[in-house]
Amino acid sequence: MADEANRVAFMEIQGRMIETTGKLKQVQNQMRNKETEKKRAYLTLEELGQLPDSTNTYKAVGRTFLLEPKSVLVNEQQQKLKDSETAISSLQTSKEYLEKQMADVENNLRELLQQDPVAPLHQEARTSQLKITSVKALAESSNLTSIPSHYNFTTSTSGDQAGHSDHDDSIPVIDFSLLSSSNPDQRSKVISDLAKACQVWGFFMVINHGVPESQMKATVDAFMRFFDLTEEEKREFQGRHVLDPIRCGTSFNPSVDKVFFWRDFLKVKVHPEFHFPTKPEGLSEVLAEYSGAVRKLARGLLKGISESLGLEPGYIDEAMNMDSSLQILTANLYPPCPQPELAMGIPPHSDHGLLTILMQNGIGGLQVHHGGKWVNVDPCPNAFLVNTGDHLEIISNGKYKSVVHRAVVNNKATWMSIPQSIGPWPDTVVAPAELLVDGENNRALYIAMKYKDYLELQQSNVLDGKSCLKWCNLMERLILCDARSKNRIALIHTSK
Secondary structure (H helix, E strand, O other), rough: OOHHHHHHHHHHHHHHHHHHHHHHHHHHHHHHHHHHHHHHHHHHHHHHHOOOOOOEEEEOOOOOEEEEEEEHHHHHHHHHHHHHHHHHHHHHHHHHHHHHHHHHHHHHHHHHOOOOOOOOOOOOOOOHHHOOOOOOHHHOOOOOOOOOHHHHOOOOHHHHOOOOOOHHHHEEEEEEEHHHOOOHHHHHHHHHHHHHHHHHHEEEEEEEEOOHHHHHHHHHHHHHHOOOOOOHHHHHHOOOOOOEEEEEEEOOOOOOOOOOOOEEEEEEEEEEEOOOOOOOOOOOHHOOOOHHHHHHHHHHHHHHHHHHOOOOOHHHHHHOOOOEEEEEEEEEEOOOOOOOOOOOOOOEEEOOOEEEEEEEOOOOOOOOOOOOOOEEEEEEOOOOOEEHHHHHHHOOOOOOOOOEEEEEOOOOOEEEEEEEEEOOOOOOOOOOOHHHOOOOOOOOEEEEEEEHHHHHHHHOOOOOOEEEEOOEHHHHHHHHHHHHHHHHHHHHHOOO
């Protein structure tokens, strides 16, 4: 009952947020119009002031022009100026009131998300109290022949074996260098390819990206040196909360995971503030250089994606405040598993943020869901793998879909994946781009929500497909409300 009550409250709060956001945008638009009227009246008065008082001027009335004394037009423009200033003052009061309402709604949402069981935000992870063995240490145990029961993933991967994509429907490849080509045909072609990749796959490979192969290899080696630290040394960076700037651990979120995943990880926030573990020596320099290069690549891709949506090239960059974007660099380690058919590296899920840019150490394990089946993504030397995130789906109003993917393990070699999540500034309210929403025929499909609140909601719960994004999808919410209404009606009839 508590879970149901919290979820209903969550939907009500989100409804208020949608309504308040709409009113606030309306007031802001009205203020812009009145500011324009005020400026126009002021400029007209300036022009009239340069004319002799005895001057007669023409005034447009419909399709005709009437000759009026200067004094009449001056009085009219002064009245327009006064009316505009009065309207702006009134609208400013309304704007401040709505901004306070929005702040109250956001506080209510944050308080709700901090309550169990919807999202146990900022709770201390059990790993801060229990010394859970890393998967690496477990895999290196000399007597390990089977996995512990709490790593036994209930849905075995044997029933939905992955294959490779068909030749006619292969993973898209984007040549990043063509986005800056002086040849208009080449550039137009790569923009079109980006649109198709985001719309059909939500996933693509990037070549000729400008990041040196030596830098990519140095990053893999640096992270491997981190995972080679002793368990005690790594525990220094364990973190206590799911959104700590540096967090090392195992599985996904052991405080809520019902089944553990065959994965160790290190997560580091590298932008807008750069954080880094103090061990091993030299790691920070490698991460700073590599994360900066990937951030430059991401912003270039987002400009191309923005253009592919019919928006200005810099629209996403500006709307999402990418100068202060939240960039999280993660290293996932998947050691050899004695029973890979029973374990899971990471279950099916989509990523928060706009883009995830990933590289691997030459061992495969990534699978994307495409065309109703799982597709193996083989490693490609000196190439990045890019998948679209939930917030690109939101800003595109569903035209581009975030892709569901998973990580599977093997019994032969250690696989490392190094994804970087590229998201908006944490305080950015993400909503469908206004230019992609046009009233009745193409309404907004997603609610507006601060990026940091979405991130907290996803990271504090069990990883489960696109369940978090569904909370932002208006159609999903209507279906849920309809189902609840039918259940209540059924209960009333049953009680009678």
